Amino acid sequence: MKLKYIIPSFVALLILIAGCNDVDYNFGLSKVQLSTSYVTIPQDGGSTTITINANDEWSIDTTGTTKWLNVSPIKGSAGKTKVTFTSPKSLDGHLADLIVTCGDQKQHLNVMQGLPKPKPATCNEVNTGIDGKTYMVTGVVGKIENEEWGNYWLKDATGSLYIYGTLNKKAERRKFKTLGIESGDEITVQGQRGTYKGVPQLKEVMVVKINKSLIKVDSVKNAQLPLEGGEFVAYITCKGLGVSVDIPNDAKQWLSISSIKTKGKNAVVTFKAAANTGGDRKTSITFHTTDGKKDYVSEAMLTQKGVIVPATIAEFLAAKVGDKQYRVSGIITKVVNTKYGNFYIKDFSGETFVYGLANFVKKGYKEGDIVTLVGKRSEHNGKAQMKGAVAEKHVAVGNATVAELLAKADNNASYFKVTGKITKIANPDYGNMTIKDETGEIFLYGLLPYFGATGDARKGLVKKAGLKEGDALTVIGYKTSHNDKPQLGGSVYVSHKASE
Structure with missing residues (x-):
């Protein structure tokens, strides 16, 4: 079925544009603003007036319109100026794209008479x-x-x-x-x-x-499949001559058609997706039918979860932009925008920008806190960032001196940031060492390169970071004890300043 909308030129466009009696100057730049960026003139001829609000001298380029359009005035000085556009009766519609120039800024102004018919x-x-x-x-x-x-x-x-x-x-x-x-x-x-x-x-x-299309995807089942794969089902209404399916070439390796069942105008198409060993993936499936003369299509989108790759921030930064998900842990070093949850996180290997984390204020995120995030490697203006981040873990962190830590009860759920000078490195592989500030000293049972490090990933930070006795070290950890001797457990490296 074909429907045609015949839109009366003057009435439709008069509704479309903002009326000059209610000037809000929404259309414009910092130096020049127009009460409307559309000017309409009846096909039988007439005039329309707008207001230009400028903070410098301005002019209107009317090149190519002088045979059917008169603009007065075409230039002016700073302030508000009323400009009138006049045209005689026309057999055909006219359309002009005029340029209003003010200083170094240019604003488009569209003038329409009747209903122009672009090719x-x-x-x-x-x-x-x-x-x-x-x-x-x-x-x-x-x-x-x-x-x-x-x-x-x-x-x-x-x-x-x-x-x-x-x-x-x-x-x-x-x-x-x-x-x-x-x-x-x-x-x-x-x-x-x-x-x-x-x-x-x-x-x-x-x-x-x-x-109107002769084929329509009414609904789907399992639009988002798990990592393990499974079945995706599309329920279709078809008024044409049969149903055919087009799977994009880049999805044919993991997606196939299991069956197509039809009954009258209804069809059910079932697909089978293989297990996913890569990152998140998606594809758009196209369903076709015909009336014997023309091809009609409808589409359905399928997404499938991918594996999550554990990574240091340096490894994340070195990764390619794409849909693969990465899990990184780090310390919030700088908050850029609390409303949208934009901030920087850092581990021992580097720092990256996180573009958007939901409920940032509500969840109480702040500088110094530890977070474990899952997100995609993205880029903006050539700079790497994490996008679509989801927080798997959030550890709120307070500040404390060594003496304040020693006075606290053992609690592996309360993390604190402390700075002290390294006085002795007992085990360089795992980072067992003693730090001291002006209030006292405490033993660090291990020093992790990033929050949540396990296995061999816990080892080697002393060598990688170049830590040595005499360096000023800032760490995050919780108060615990061993054989009734206080120590800092779960310690995570924040930064250090080398001794001279």
């Missing part, structure tokens, strides 16, 4: 196109990321294009559900190209045509 473009042509230009593109709806605003990926034979915001028939925002668009539908949309964080997109598109 059809492919997804690739839009992706390689020009910001501010209006495009019309046809493709199949992929994953819908926001069903309120209408954010989704649109695919054609040339690639994928991100759609950021879809207007309904009345050009209203946040009414995407009223359009009845689903993944797999073929649609034609029209909108202005923009770029967000380097990703091209069409913004607040108007729907020109919807061609």
Whole structure:
């Protein structure tokens, strides 16, 4: 079934833009702001006025529009200025992308008369196109990321294009559900190209045509499979001539079809996934049908958990960016953003940035605390970071002198940070040593390179870090005793300062 939306040019776009009587100057840069970035003029001719608010001299480049558009004034000084756009009656729609320049900043201003009809473009042509230009593109709806605003990926034979915001028939925002668009539908949309964080997109598109898909994935079972593998099931409604399945080449080594069962318009497709010996993995499975003339598709996403690789921070930093999960332990050395849980952690081998840890304030994380995290190796602007971090363990840490530690009761759940000078190294392999500050001395029964180290990983820190008697050593540990003699247990290396 095909539906066509005929949008009255002036009425629809009048709803789309902010009215000039309610100026909020949301559209703009720091030096120049416009009461609206869209100007609409009726196809029968007329005038529209906006307000420019600038803190320096400004001008409007009207190149290529003088035959149908008059702009007055086209330049001005600092302050608020009303600018009027006038056009006579037109048989065809017009569209102009004007540039408002103020100092070193430029702001796009779109002027539309009637309903312009941009030439059809492919997804690739839009992706390689020009910001501010209006495009019309046809493709199949992929994953819908926001069903309120209408954010989704649109695919054609040339690639994928991100759609950021879809207007309904009345050009209203946040009414995407009223359009009845689903993944797999073929649609034609029209909108202005923009770029967000380097990703091209069409913004607040108007729907020109919807061609409903003849195949739909109604639901799935086991959308996230465990490490051991298992069955993934897709339940499908098909109104076409049979069902075929396309598994991406990079997933065929671990994913296969067990069975396809059909009854009337319903189909059940069962897949078998092998055990995963690598990192987290995912794939998008495409289901096809046809009416004899056209191919229709619908998609389902499958993810599978991967192994978690124990790593030092140095090993984590040396790893490749990808979906593999790493477990690292370290001490929070610097908190960057408590709201989003952005911070640095450090172990004996290095330091890394953690981009986002949920409930950071609620859980009471702070500098000096010990954390064990599981997350993926990511990168931003060429700098390594952990993303999607989940805390497996959190140890709150207090500060204490040696005397304060000696006065405490034995408790392997209460950790403290203490600094002292190394007076004697009894066992360099395991890091058994004595430290002393101005209040007293205490024996360290072992010194771990990172929290949770076991087996041979506990050994060798003294040599790796170059520790020696006389160095000022900062450690974290808990008060314990052996043969009634107090000592620091579970000690984790924080830092040291070499003696001169």
